[in-house]
Amino acid sequence: MGIYFDKNAQVWVETVLYTLIAFAIIGMVLSYVKPEIEKFQDKSVIKQSITIMSDLDSKISEVSESGDGNRRVLEASIKKGSLRIEGVNDSLILDIESVYPYTESGESYSEQGIEIITLEKGGKNKVTLLKNYSETLNITYSGKEETKTLSQSATFYRIYIENKGNVNQDKITVEIGLI
Secondary structure, eight states: OOOOOOHHHHHHHHHHHHHHHHHHHHHHHHHHHHHHHHHHHHHHHHHHHHHHHHHHHHHHHHHHHSOTTOEEEEEEOOOSSEEEEETTTTEEEEEEEESSOSSOBTOEEEETTEEEEEEEETTEEEEEEEEEOTTTEEEEETTBSOEEEEEOOSSOEEEEEEEEEOTTSSSEEEEEEEO
8 A cells, every 4th residue: 555646736736836936036037137127217217317408408508699588498307306406506406316327436427518426325326417507607596596496207397498688797697497
């Protein structure tokens, strides 16, 4: 009288074992692939953000080189991070928290006229895109020397850029605001 094995039980045990092995393999692949996908997505978002900053810079240049009262409108979508319009410092700053280090940590890099700085913070990276106009223009937000932060949004921001002329006689004032 030997030990009797049920063939159906053996099939079920094998199925469970193979399923567990398959899940383990899928888990290992995902543990490698997911961070790489996030890096690729963040790189793409940073590239789009550089384009937004470049488009803003282009509109500001157009308006400042035209005459008083000239106005342009730009639609921009901020997918990640936040855009600060700093009237006090006459600059535009876009900060993005990313898993992708766009530049070497602490190094300054210029692309399309935009200064890019990456700082590593606890496994993440803070990528800052900066355009400073303090030498050439007086930037205001809705006519005031204040800071306005535009955070990420699923909808487009309608941003206007208007030449207000030589309000303080040494620099052209460019007003930025939302419609």
